[in-house]
Amino acid sequence: MNERQGRAVKLSTKGRYGIxxxxxxxxxxxxxxxxxxxxxxxxxxxxxxxxxxxIVSLKKAGLVESARGxxxxxxLTRSPEFINVGEILRALEGKTTIVDCVDGSVMKSCDNAxxxxxxxLWLKLxxxxxxxxxxxxxxxxxxxxxxxxxxxNSKKGDTGNASLS
Amino acid sequence: MNERQGRAVKLSTKGRYGIxxxxxxxxxxxxxxxxxxxxxxxxxxxxxxxxxxxIVSLKKAGLVESARGxxxxxxLTRSPEFINVGEILRALEGKTTIVDCVDGSVMKSCDNAxxxxxxxLWLKLxxxxxxxxxxxxxxxxxxxxxxxxxxxNSKKGDTGNASLS
DNA sequence: ATAATTCCAACCTGAAAGGTAGGATTTTGA
DNA sequence: TCAAAATCCTACCTTTCAGGTTGGAATTAT
Numbered sequence: 372m373n374e375r376q377g378r379a380v381k382l383s384t385k386g387r388y389g390i391x392x393x394x395x396x397x398x399x400x401x402x403x404x405x406x407x408x409x410x411x412x413x414x415x416x417x418x419x420x421x422x423x424x425x426i427v428s429l430k431k432a433g434l435v436e437s438a439r440g441x442x443x444x445x446x447l448t449r450s451p452e453f454i455n456v457g458e459i460l461r462a463l464e465g466k467t468t469i470v471d472c473v474d475g476s477v478m479k480s481c482d483n484a485x486x487x488x489x490x491x492l493w494l495k496l497x498x499x500x501x502x503x504x505x506x507x508x509x510x511x512x513x514x515x516x517x518x519x520x521x522x523x524n525s526k527k528g529d530t531g532n533a534s535l536s
Numbered sequence: 537m538n539e540r541q542g543r544a545v546k547l548s549t550k551g552r553y554g555i556x557x558x559x560x561x562x563x564x565x566x567x568x569x570x571x572x573x574x575x576x577x578x579x580x581x582x583x584x585x586x587x588x589x590x591i592v593s594l595k596k597a598g599l600v601e602s603a604r605g606x607x608x609x610x611x612l613t614r615s616p617e618f619i620n621v622g623e624i625l626r627a628l629e630g631k632t633t634i635v636d637c638v639d640g641s642v643m644k645s646c647d648n649a650x651x652x653x654x655x656x657l658w659l660k661l662x663x664x665x666x667x668x669x670x671x672x673x674x675x676x677x678x679x680x681x682x683x684x685x686x687x688x689n690s691k692k693g694d695t696g697n698a699s700l701s
Numbered sequence: 702a703t704a705a706t707t708c709c710a711a712c713c714t715g716a717a718a719g720g721t722a723g724g725a726t727t728t729t730g731a
Numbered sequence: 732t733c734a735a736a737a738t739c740c741t742a743c744c745t746t747t748c749a750g751g752t753t754g755g756a757a758t759t760a761t
Contacts, residue, residue, distance in 0.1 A: 382634040383749060387654060394653040407706065421751055427708080439707045440759025456657060469547045486688060488559040488681040489552060492621060492672055499664040507657055516653040523651060548718065572737065586720055592739080605728025606736045 405444030432462035570609030
């Protein structure tokens with residue numbers, strides 16, 4: 372009784388903004404440039420202050436590094452192909468488990484786990500979700516995005532430049 | 537900016553309690569008996585008043601029917617094999633979409649859906665989740681549960697009676 | 702110096718999760 | 732006929748958290 376947790380694969384703004392920011396950083400990874408929070412926030416039409424807090428989480432998790440001062444900003448610490456979205460979401464939201472009793476590490480808050488009629492379902496769901504999250508890399512996402520932009524531009528008869536800022 | 541929605545496949549208590557209650561009802565379906573809220577709530581160690589509110593949602597959705605008065609209670613309106621957990625969760629939580637922009641029916645709250653770098657990922661995730669939710673029936677869950685109980689009882693050297701109440 | 706940036710910490714707000722209380726109505730059966 | 736067992740119904744309460752703001756200190760290139 373008295374359970375409290377809105378957690379889950381909730382895909383709150385936290386997770387969504389953070390992931391999109393990471394894709395933006397992935398697109399800039401080759402160039403070696405840093406990207407400022409202002410630029411990232413502007414690209415998504417969101418508050419700089421709010422995005423900053425997500426980036427801090429990503430930095431703590433070691434996924435991005437920062438440079439202060441003029442021309443400062445953020446860049447990925449690893450190549451996009453070695454960063455999967457599962458890591459990113461975990462950095463941003465703490466967990467990606469839909470209920471506590473399927474969290475491999477802890478086995479808390481479920482007294483009767485082994486006789487629970489719903490647990491097999493939760494496990495199956497969790498497995499499918501983990502599968503997608505852990506197998507999708509930032510590079511995959513960046514490529515999808517590039518292709519999408521090129522497609523849109525080709526329909527508009529544009530030259531097809533897809534860049535940030 | 538300013539997004540507000542804790543929705544998602546959040547697996548709150550609402551969804552979890554409701555689903556487990558439905559499994560209990562599924563186990564009693566063959567007998568034709570109704571099961572009271574008191575019994576259902578007791579089986580999960582939760583508040584009757586709180587579970588009642590979930591059952592009301594399930595009734596509104598046409599998944600259960602009720603009988604009032606002494607010996608009253610609830611029973612499924614259909615055979616467990618024709619009720620999937622997706623329906624149940626939708627009845628309890630309203631939606632099972634992880635973000636609005638992957639909701640097939642509405643296409644709201646995402647101005648730049650077609651150029652969103654994260655949308656392909658959300659779509660993939662959503663598809664996996666829907667797949668599990670819509671392909672798992674109450675009957676599947678009841679069978680899993682029965683098997684589990686029998687297994688536990690056999691290890692205890694019991695006769696293997698798995699019943700409610 | 703100063704402008705652009707990251708860094709940091711506190712604070713605010715509304716909505717929803719999770720839960721409770723209490724009574725009206727219906728039905729069975731002693 | 733009346734009491735008990737149930738659903739039905741509505742209003743309320745409390746805590747947490749998503750989502751966001753504010754303001755300033757520290758750092759760094761020009």
